[in-house]
Structures are given as C-alpha cells and as structure tokens.
Amino acid sequence: MKYISTRGDTTQRGFAEILLEGLAPDGGLYLPTHYPKVDAATLARWRGVYGGGRAGGYADLAFEILSLYIDDIPAADLKALVDKTYTAAVYGSDAIVPVRRLDGDLHIEALSNGPTLAFKDMAMQLLGNLFEYELGRRGQTLNILGATSGDTGSAAEYALRGKRGVNVFMLSPYGRMSPFQQAQMFSLQDANIHNLSVEGVFDDCQDIVKAVSNDLAFKRQYRIGTVNSINWARLLAQVVYYFAGYFQVTTADSQQVSFTVPSGNFGNVCAGHVARMMGLPIAQLVVATNENDVLDEFFRTGTYRVRGSAETFETSSPSMDISKASNFERFVFDLLGRDGARTAALFGPALTKDGGFTLTAEETARIASYGFVSGRSSHADRLATIKATWEAHQDMVDTHTADGLKVAREHLQSGTPMLVLETALPAKFAATIQEALGRDPLRPAALDGIEALPKRFTVMPVDAARVQDYIRQHG
Numbered sequence: 001m002k003y004i005s006t007r008g009d010t011t012q013r014g015f016a017e018i019l020l021e022g023l024a025p026d027g028g029l030y031l032p033t034h035y036p037k038v039d040a041a042t043l044a045r046w047r048g049v050y051g052g053g054r055a056g057g058y059a060d061l062a063f064e065i066l067s068l069y070i071d072d073i074p075a076a077d078l079k080a081l082v083d084k085t086y087t088a089a090v091y092g093s094d095a096i097v098p099v100r101r102l103d104g105d106l107h108i109e110a111l112s113n114g115p116t117l118a119f120k121d122m123a124m125q126l127l128g129n130l131f132e133y134e135l136g137r138r139g140q141t142l143n144i145l146g147a148t149s150g151d152t153g154s155a156a157e158y159a160l161r162g163k164r165g166v167n168v169f170m171l172s173p174y175g176r177m178s179p180f181q182q183a184q185m186f187s188l189q190d191a192n193i194h195n196l197s198v199e200g201v202f203d204d205c206q207d208i209v210k211a212v213s214n215d216l217a218f219k220r221q222y223r224i225g226t227v228n229s230i231n232w233a234r235l236l237a238q239v240v241y242y243f244a245g246y247f248q249v250t251t252a253d254s255q256q257v258s259f260t261v262p263s264g265n266f267g268n269v270c271a272g273h274v275a276r277m278m279g280l281p282i283a284q285l286v287v288a289t290n291e292n293d294v295l296d297e298f299f300r301t302g303t304y305r306v307r308g309s310a311e312t313f314e315t316s317s318p319s320m321d322i323s324k325a326s327n328f329e330r331f332v333f334d335l336l337g338r339d340g341a342r343t344a345a346l347f348g349p350a351l352t353k354d355g356g357f358t359l360t361a362e363e364t365a366r367i368a369s370y371g372f373v374s375g376r377s378s379h380a381d382r383l384a385t386i387k388a389t390w391e392a393h394q395d396m397v398d399t400h401t402a403d404g405l406k407v408a409r410e411h412l413q414s415g416t417p418m419l420v421l422e423t424a425l426p427a428k429f430a431a432t433i434q435e436a437l438g439r440d441p442l443r444p445a446a447l448d449g450i451e452a453l454p455k456r457f458t459v460m461p462v463d464a465a466r467v468q469d470y471i472r473q474h475g
C-alpha cells in the first residue's frame with residue numbers, strides 16, 4: 001500500500017516513510033491510494049479471528065487489518081508489535097473493546113480501559129511500539145514535542161515511557177489541569193518523559209510548540225517530531241475497533257449497525273469512515289459534538305465555518321473543544337472524489353483562523369451517501385444524560401460519552417444496533433460527575449491514591465527559547 005497527500009501531491013510513499021512524519025510536504029494529510037475492499041467471505045473469516053473476545057483475538061484482527069495497509073514492515077515483526085500492544089494486561093479484558101447493551105438497540109463500546117482511561121490509548125499504545133521499532137530499524141532517535149490540556153499528552157506519555165530512541169517533551173498549562181490529570185502525567189518517573197509545566201494557558205503551550213517547530217534548523221538538529229491526531233498510523237489503529245464492535249452486536253455479516261462518535265478533531269469518526277469504505281456494513285456514522293458545533297453545522301448544512309478563539313467555548317467535555325477539526329480534510333477529499341486541487345483550495349492558506357467554505361448543493365447532498373449524520377449536546381444535556389443513565393442502568397458514563405448517548409438517541413433506527421463509542425471514563429471528570437450525581441465518579445482500583453504519588457515536572461515561563469534550551473540539555 002502506498003500513501004498520497006490530500007492536496008494534490010501524488011508522490012507515493014510507503015507506510016514506514018509516513019509513520020514518523022506529520023503533514024505531507026504540500027501541507028495535506030496522508031491517505032492510502034485506495035481502501036482495500038473486504039468481501040463477505042473475509043468479513044466472516046475476521047469474525048472468527050476476533051473470536052468474540054477470546055485471548056489474542058483482537059491482536060489477530062488488528063494484524064489482519066493493518067496488514068492490508070502496511071507492506072514495508074515484515075509480517076512477523078508487525079504481528080509481534082500488535083501482540084505486544086493489545087493485551088488484557090493493558091486493556092483490562094480479552095475483548096479489549098467490550099460492548100455492553102444499555103437499552104433497546106443502544107450499546108456502548110468501551111474504548112477507555114487503557115492506561116490513561118481514554119480512547120486515545122487504543123491508537124497511541126500501538127504508535128509507541130511502531131515508533132520504537134522504526135527508529136531502531138533506522139538507528140535514529142526522535143524528540144517528541146507536544147502541547148496538551150489533558151488526554152493527548154497523557155496517552156502519548158504512557159505510550160512512549162521507557163521506549164528506546166524516543167524522548168517526550170510535553171507542555172501543559174501550569175495549574176490548569178485537573179488534579180487527576182496532573183497526577184497521571186506528573187507521576188511518571190521514566191527518564192525519557194519530560195513534563196514542562198508552562199506558566200500560561202493551553203494556547204501559550206501550543207504557540208511554543210509552533211515556534212519551536214518553525215525553527216527549521218533546530219527542528220532538524222534535535223529531530224523534533226509529533227504524535228498528533230493527524231498521524232495516519234493512529235487513524236489506522238482505530239479502524240480495528242469498528243470491526244470488533246460490529247462482530248459483538250451482530251451474528252451475520254449482512255446485518256447493518258450504526259456508530260455514534262463523540263467528536264473533536266474528527267480522528268475517531270474518520271476511522272469509522274475508513275471502515276465503512278472498506279465495506280463494513282455501517283448504516284450511519286453519527287457525529288456528536290458539544291457546544292463547539294463546527295462539525296454538526298457542516299453535516300447539517302455543507303458549510304464549514306472555523307471558529308475564532310472568542311467563539312471556542314470551554315465546556316465540560318473539554319476534549320471536544322475544538323475550533324477546527326484537523327482530520328476533517330480527509331473526509332472532504334473523499335467526498336470530492338479525491339480532487340486534490342479542490343481540497344487544497346478549500347483547506348490551504350485560504351482557510352484562515354476564522355475562515356471557512358460552503359460546498360455546492362450537489363456536494364452537500366452527497367454527504368448522506370457516506371452515512372454521515374450529526375447532532376449536538378450541551379452542558380445541561382450532558383448532566384441529564386449522565387443522571388438518567390446512572391439511575392436507569394447504574395452505568396456511569398463520562399461527559400464525552402454522554403454527548404454521544406444524547407445524540408445517538410436522536411438517530412436510533414429500529415432494528416439497527418447503535419454503538420456509542422465510550423471515549424473516556426468518568427474518573428477523569430470528577431467535577432461534572434459531582435454536579436450530575438452528587439457523588440464522586442467510580443475509579444479503577446489501580447488508580448486509587450494516584451494524586452499522592454511523587455510528581456516530576458519542570459515549571460517554565462512562556463518562552464520558546466527556554467524550552468529549546470531544555471531540549472538541548474535533555475534531548
């Protein structure tokens with residue numbers, strides 16, 4: 001399999017080549033030249049491979065799917081990498097992504113039982129192992145630089161801790177993360193993990209990352225890399241759990257299911273789009289947003305309107321607080337018949353911080369044929385959903401999953417199983433759980449007392465030069 005850019009550069013690159021890169025040289029995102037089609041016989045075989053949650057079944061399924069997209073890592077090596085990644089020891093069960101039925105056709109697919117209690121572990125754990133493998137093969141090292149307000153940074157740190165050839169420098173806003181999130185990241189004692197606590201807000205952290213990345217000489221000399229959500233390997237890893245979810249709620253491979261995905265940067269649901277393009281029988285892909293509804297607006301109207309910072313709200317489902325969706329370009333490229341020139345015109349420099357575009361009526365009408373629909377949820381909806389779900393089922397969901405449940409109910413079609421992807425556990429969002437239920441969230445026993453562990457972090461001023469000095473000393 002080869003990969004091309006969404007912006008018209010048709011140079012074909014291999015998986016291992018794009019693995020360590022972010023954007024394509026023309027500023028586009030990488031996509032495979034085509035989506036391998038899964039016929040009915042293969043789907044039936046994969047059902048057996050997953051084996052309804054037998055030990056090793058998920059890793060075997062991941063190997064089948066990844067093999068279709070990765071042909072420049074020897075099969076035995078790729079198998080060893082997925083076997084080491086998807087274990088019950090890391091994800092808490094042999095099913096890895098167990099599905100539970102809530103009521104009627106509504107199910108929850110648990111993606112958040114990895115080390116940081118959010119779905120980002122599903123892909124990041126694989127990425128950590130792929131990075132270590134590829135860097136080792138090339139005899140290279142990499143310094144990962146990132147900014148986080150919570151989920152991404154901790155998932156990256158837990159995926160890369162102790163890995164050979166990689167250092168992580170993660171900037172976070174000093175004193176602005178929840179005590180639990182701070183404890184998760186700052187309690188890591190691995191020598192290759194560096195928490196830089198910046199005396200500013202999240203935007204200051206992001207600006208520092210940008211400034212350092214724009215210093216091309218520094219970037220080259222210190223081999224600065226990223227693990228952000230546009231990385232194709234992350235998206236590919238996520239495709240697997242759409243298949244695993246499907247097998248858990250169907251008995252025959254002709255049956256259709258729908259998925260609802262709490263969405264921010266469109267990485268998670270874009271993997272659902274890929275699964276559907278491969279032939280997984282998905283009726284609807286329901287995009288659920290919070291008050292930051294740029295994606296809901298697009299799927300309802302065909303208008304994509306990037307929000308400025310004044311219009312980007314801080315909500316109680318913070319991992320969906322985005323003003324523009326960084327993976328969205330991938331879907332639009334497919335929607336436009338893979339017209340790279342047109343995609344470049346829409347997403348290139350013309351798309352400013354508060355810019356946007358409107359598709360033609362004909363293009364907008366075509367969205368439905370990709371299965372996409374959408375909806376939006378508010379703080380009040382979130383509280384009501386958490387409360388109702390707890391009272392009716394003694395099932396405690398986090399704020400992002402609650403957004404998904406709220407929107408999923410609006411799109412239920414009788415007889416079609418609806419799987420809501422559980423993107424985090426409630427333990428991460430104690431304040432809102434308190435507000436909804438008047439009690440503390442449930443917490444996995446392994447994380448009891450995490451706030452009391454010794455913390456390891458360095459406080460930094462809002463100054464890119466100081467961060468560069470730190471990387472020179474520790475990279």
Ligand SMILES: *Cc1c(COP(=O)(O)O)cnc(C)c1O
Pocket residue numbers: 118119120151152229262263264265266267268269319320400423424
């Ligand atoms: C990252 C994240 C999301 C959004 O996922 P995207 O791939 O950016 O759409 C939703 N919920 C949680 C808990 C997250 O961490």
